[in-house]
Every structure is written in structure tokens, then in C-alpha cells.
Amino acid sequence: MNKSSTVRTRMAPSPTGEIHVGSMAMLLKNYAYAKKYSGKFILRIEDTDQTREVPGAVSRILKTIKAYGLTWDEGPDIGGPYAPYIQSKRLSLYRERAEQLVAQDKAFYCFCTREQLEKVRAEQIANKQQPKYVGTCRQLSSQEVANRLADKHPAVIRLKVPKEEVITFRDLIRGTITVSGADVDDQVLLKTDGFPTYHLAVVVDDHAMQISHILRGEEWISSTPKHVLLYNAFGWRPPVFAHIPIFLNPNGKGKMSKRKGEVSAQSFLDQGFLPESLLNFFMILGWSHPEQKEVLTLTEYIEHFDPADISPNSVAFDIVKLRWLNGVYIRALSTTELLERLKPFIPPDCPLELVKKLLPLVQERLVTLSDFEQYTDFFYRPISVDQTRLCKKATPELVKEQLKITTSSLTAIATWDEQAIETVVRNLQEQHNWNKSQYFMLLRLAVSGQTATPPLFSMIEVLGKKRTLERLSLL
RNA sequence: GGCCCCUUCGUCUAUCGGCUAGGACACUAGGUUCUCAUCCUAGUAAGAGCGGUUCGAUUCCGCUAGGGGUCACCA
Numbered sequence: 001m002n003k004s005s006t007v008r009t010r011m012a013p014s015p016t017g018e019i020h021v022g023s024m025a026m027l028l029k030n031y032a033y034a035k036k037y038s039g040k041f042i043l044r045i046e047d048t049d050q051t052r053e054v055p056g057a058v059s060r061i062l063k064t065i066k067a068y069g070l071t072w073d074e075g076p077d078i079g080g081p082y083a084p085y086i087q088s089k090r091l092s093l094y095r096e097r098a099e100q101l102v103a104q105d106k107a108f109y110c111f112c113t114r115e116q117l118e119k120v121r122a123e124q125i126a127n128k129q130q131p132k133y134v135g136t137c138r139q140l141s142s143q144e145v146a147n148r149l150a151d152k153h154p155a156v157i158r159l160k161v162p163k164e165e166v167i168t169f170r171d172l173i174r175g176t177i178t179v180s181g182a183d184v185d186d187q188v189l190l191k192t193d194g195f196p197t198y199h200l201a202v203v204v205d206d207h208a209m210q211i212s213h214i215l216r217g218e219e220w221i222s223s224t225p226k227h228v229l230l231y232n233a234f235g236w237r238p239p240v241f242a243h244i245p246i247f248l249n250p251n252g253k254g255k256m257s258k259r260k261g262e263v264s265a266q267s268f269l270d271q272g273f274l275p276e277s278l279l280n281f282f283m284i285l286g287w288s289h290p291e292q293k294e295v296l297t298l299t300e301y302i303e304h305f306d307p308a309d310i311s312p313n314s315v316a317f318d319i320v321k322l323r324w325l326n327g328v329y330i331r332a333l334s335t336t337e338l339l340e341r342l343k344p345f346i347p348p349d350c351p352l353e354l355v356k357k358l359l360p361l362v363q364e365r366l367v368t369l370s371d372f373e374q375y376t377d378f379f380y381r382p383i384s385v386d387q388t389r390l391c392k393k394a395t396p397e398l399v400k401e402q403l404k405i406t407t408s409s410l411t412a413i414a415t416w417d418e419q420a421i422e423t424v425v426r427n428l429q430e431q432h433n434w435n436k437s438q439y440f441m442l443l444r445l446a447v448s449g450q451t452a453t454p455p456l457f458s459m460i461e462v463l464g465k466k467r468t469l470e471r472l473s474l475l
Numbered sequence: 476g477g478c479c480c481c482u483u484c485g486u487c488u489a490u491c492g493g494c495u496a497g498g499a500c501a502c503u504a505g506g507u508u509c510u511c512a513u514c515c516u517a518g519u520a521a522g523a524g525c526g527g528u529u530c531g532a533u534u535c536c537g538c539u540a541g542g543g544g545u546c547a548c549c550a
Contacts, residue, residue, distance in 0.1 A: 012550090013550090014549080014550050016550075048549090049549055049550065051549085052549065110548095117548085121547090128477095129476095130476085131547095154548095174480065177479070177480080178479090180478085183477075183478050183546090184478095185546075185547095188547080188548050189548095191548040192548060193548080195548085197548070197549085197550085198550050202550095218479095218543085219544055219550095220544095220545095220550095221480065221544070222478075222479055222544070222545040222546070223545080223546095245481085246543085248542095248543075250486090251486095252485090252486075254542095254543080255544080285488095286487075287487095288487080288488050292489065292497085292498050293499095294487090294488095294498085294500085312480075312481060313480090314480095314481075314542085314543055315488095316485095316486060316487075318486050318500070320500065320501060321486070321499080321500045322500095323500095324499090324500055327513090331513075362512090364512055364514095365512045367512095425509095436509065437509060437510080440510075441509070444509075444510060450511090452510055452511035452512080453510065454510095454511080454512085455509075455511095456509055
């Protein structure tokens with residue numbers, strides 16, 4: 001790549017709520033591609049639908065992206081050479097371009113009311129026809145248009161799609177895609193409220209901001225012909241398109257949707273997934289490293305990523321694999337790092353001093369950060385012990401004796417550490433020739449109330465002498 | 476339904492005409508072990524169907540089937 005063809009990619013979320021995991025995955029690809037070629041990654045806010053705007057959404061979106069560890073070179077908060085990066089602040093641009101199109105007879109004013117359009121649509125559906133604009137205002141004389149505009153008739157500007165034309169564009173992932181103009185609707189470009197629709201705004205802004213590559217979800221394939229028509233009408237060279245497959249629900253059925261579970265990028269962080277494992281997961285969904293490496297750093301990804309290598313089919317969002325990756329990342333964390341990451345997930349009633357001792361005990365067991373509480377709460381919260389379980393593998397008499405002897409032996413320990421505890425317990429087991437697994441499990445249950453815990457002796461050490469003896473003697 | 480896109484193990488993928496079809500997750504079995512987890516070893520499991528092209532098709536082409544997307548003054 002030479003300097004005159006600098007790679008510039010962008011992600012353009014709408015402030016209609018939380019940013020979707022799929023969008024975050026898309027953002028990663030745009031980010032990586034720009035970085036790979038020392039280009040720029042731009043963040044732009046597409047707030048052209050006033051009715052769907054959610055207050056505070058912009059700042060939450062920015063915050064979430066940062067929480068994933070990704071940044072942008074130009075954007076709404078930091079500006080840049082093509083500012084502003086918020087579409088609602090660029091309105092005059094869109095109107096100007098739309099009017100230019102009308103002047104060129106590539107677009108037209110449409111005065112149809114929503115009611116009229118609704119009615120036509122309903123009829124078309126009833127007659128099993130394609131619901132689309134029928135061209136009512138396509139042939140209005142310029143005099144007629146001028147009169148209606150002068151009368152302040154609400155009007156939109158629609159694209160005048162050449163129905164006989166065949167529209168073709170290249171997609172990095174799928175090759176050439178061809179669509180007949182007859183199948184493309186006369187899309188509204190400028191709404192009655194003066195705001196542009198997505199279709200006008202993206203094209204105008206992507207051109208204005210010198211975007212070189214558009215990596216976006218495949219749900220946009222069917223509207224790309226409209227965009228291509230606009231680029232042509234303006235005499236602009238279209239950017240390179242790559243339509244990335246979208247996420248399907250974990251069962252592989254249907255587009256990943258809210259109805260099947262949380263889908264916001266933030267929610268995965270809140271569930272205790274590490275941003276780096278999420279990013280890694282996005283990397284290997286639908287794409288693979290040349291050596292089939294699955295655990296990758298961002299740097300490695302940037303080095304090898306090429307959108308042309310992305311597999312063209314949609315992918316199931318396999319949470320099981322995400323969980324595996326998250327475990328891998330958690331295990332690789334240093335203790336101090338783990339402590340830092342864990343902070344938001346530590347229950348308020350868990351003493352901070354205890355947490356440090358707990359970390360080595362649970363680190364290799366954690367799948368998500370939020371597992372911490374369930375794996376450790378018995379250390380600092382009262383437990384209940386299932387009596388029948390206690391005597392599952394031995395008679396009540398034997399259990400009673402084992403507990404009694406163990407309690408007194410442990411009481412005698414001067415320096416309460418894992419070593420001393422292990423020596424005492426192992427000696428008792430050997431002296432009395434008790435069944436090892438029965439005896440160890442009994443102690444485990446007695447002090448923790450759980451059957452699955454960290455190793456016995458280190459657990460007892462961390463639990464502390466006082467609490468251990470209390471629990472043993474209570475039974 | 477129209478249009479567009481897609482089709483290798485359950486899932487994500489490797490293969491770019493020579494395949495005994497490889498890897499990862501998951502699963503199963505075994506090892507380590509005081510339980511769980513980690514770790515190690517092994518195993519089950521796939522190129523949708525039918526036609527072409529070719530000496531040879533998972534790989535190229537067509538049809539069928541299936542899946543996905545899209546058909547707003549939403550993005």
C-alpha cells in the first residue's frame with residue numbers, strides 16, 4: 001500500500017442502545033485491518049433516526065469499546081480531520097447531495113404520505129406481490145414538484161433506480177455480486193424531517209471521510225446496490241466491500257437475537273468474560289490463523305488477518321468454546337492481574353485479605369470471573385452440611401470418631417500451615433487405616449459443605465484454624 | 476414468496492484437482508490425583524443429494540434440497 005491509498009476503515013454504530021457483540025466483532029476486523037496497513041480506524045455515530053435514539057447511548061458505546069481494549073484514531077470524542085463524526089451534526093451535507101441528485105434526475109421528490117404507502121404495501125402483500133414503491137411520484141413534472149414544495153407539502157427524496165440497469169460490485173469475501181435494478185427499490189434518501197436515511201448518509205460520509213474499505217455485516221449485501229448506485233451518481237469511486245458473515249444463535253438457528261439471550265457486547269464483560277478472550281473468540285469465528293493457532297494475541301491477529309480469508313458462511317456463536325478460551329486466558333493471568341480483573345466480581349462480604357489467599361486455589365477452576373463467588377463463598381459465609389451425605393460411605397459411628405480424632409489432632413497444631421495439616425491428616429488416615437477417599441471427602445464436606453473444592457490441605461489452611469475447628473466440632 | 480448469499484465432523488475450521496480428509500471446542504475412555512479443576516494419552520465423528528467437466532473430484536460447473544440475509548421516511 002502506498003501513501004496515496006492509505007487504508008481507512010470505520011465502524012459506525014447507532015445510538016439506539018448497547019452495542020451488539022456482533023458489532024464488536026465487526027469493529028475488531030475494521031480495527032485490525034487498519035492497523036495491519038498502518039491506516040486509520042474511524043468511529044462515527046450514525047444517529048439519523050431521531051425516533052430510536054436512546055439518551056446516553058453514545059457514551060456507553062464508547063465506554064464498552066474501550067473496555068474491550070480497542071481504540072479509534074478519529075471519532076466523535078477526539079475529532080479528526082473530517083470532523084464532525086456524528087451524523088446529526090452533518091445534516092446540511094446530506095441535503096445538499098440529495099438535491100444535487102434531484103437536479104441530475106438521479107433522484108426525485110416524493111409526496112406520498114405514509115398512509116398511502118401503507119395502503120399500497122398492504123395491497124401488494126395481499127396480492128402476493130413484492131412490497132415496493134410503485135413510482136407514483138417518479139414522473140412528476142418539475143412544475144408540479146415546485147408547486148407542492150411551495151405549498152409546504154411534506155416531501156422525501158427518493159433514489160431513482162434505473163430499472164433496466166444491472167448493478168455489479170465486488171466483495172472481498174464472495175467475489176462479484178450482481179443484482180438487477182428491477183429488484184432494487186426507490187429508496188428514500190432524505191426523510192421528511194430533513195434527516196438522511198442510512199443509505200445516503202453512509203455513502204456521503206464514507207466518501208467524505210475517505211473510507212477505503214468497508215467491512216460490515218452481510219445483512220448489508222442487499223442494500224449495497226443502492227450504495228453503488230449512489231457512488232456512481234456522484235461520480236465517486238466506491239470503497240472495497242467485504243461483507244462479513246453474521247453470528248447465529250448458539251444452536252446455529254437464526255440470527256443471534258435478544259430473544260435467545262443477552263447480545264450486548266457489555267453483557268459478556270458483565271458475565272465475567274475477559275475482553276481478550278472475547279476478542280480472540282471473534283478472531284477465530286469464521287477465520288483461521290495460517291497455522292491454525294487458536295489462542296492469539298491482537299498483534300498476531302493483525303499480522304495475519306486478511307478479510308479475503310474469512311469464510312463466507314454464517315457462524316454459530318459457540319458459547320462453550322468461548323468459555324474454554326476464557327478459562328485459558330484466566331489461567332494465564334498473573335496473580336496480581338487476576339486480582340485486578342476480579343475486583344468487580346468480588347462479593348462485598350468477602351474480606352479483601354482473604355481474596356489474595358483464595359486466588360491460587362481457584363484460578364485454574366474459574367471459567368468466568370463471576371464463578372469466583374460460587375467457588376469460594378463457603379470460606380467466609382456460613383455453610384450447611386448434608387448429614388446423609390456425610391455418612392454416605394461410612395457408618396455414623398465411624399464418622400463421629402473420625403471427626404472427633406481429627407479435631408483434637410488439628411487443635412494440637414502449633415503452626416497452622418498446609419504442611420502441618422497434611423502431615424496430621426495423613427498420619428491419622430494411615431494409623432487408623434481409614435479409607436482414604438472416604439475420609440478425605442468427609443473432611444472436605446465437613447469444612448466446606450461441598451463435594452468439589454480446591455485441594456483439602458491448602459483449603460483448610462486458608463479457612464483458618466478457628467473456623468476449621470468450629471466446623472468440625474459442630475457436627 | 477421475490478431477490479441475494481452460503482453448504483467439510485454436533486460447533487468453528489484446514490484442504491486452494493491426487494485424501495489413509497488434518498486441527499480446535501465439545502463428547503467418550505484411560506492416566507495423574509483426596510474431590511473438582513488443570514495437565515497428559517487415546518477414541519467416536521464430516522465434504523447435503525443428483526448430474527456433468529476431468530485420467531482423477533471435497534476441491535471446477537449446473538440443477539435440486541437445506542440454511543442464512545433482505546425486502547421501512549430502522550440502522
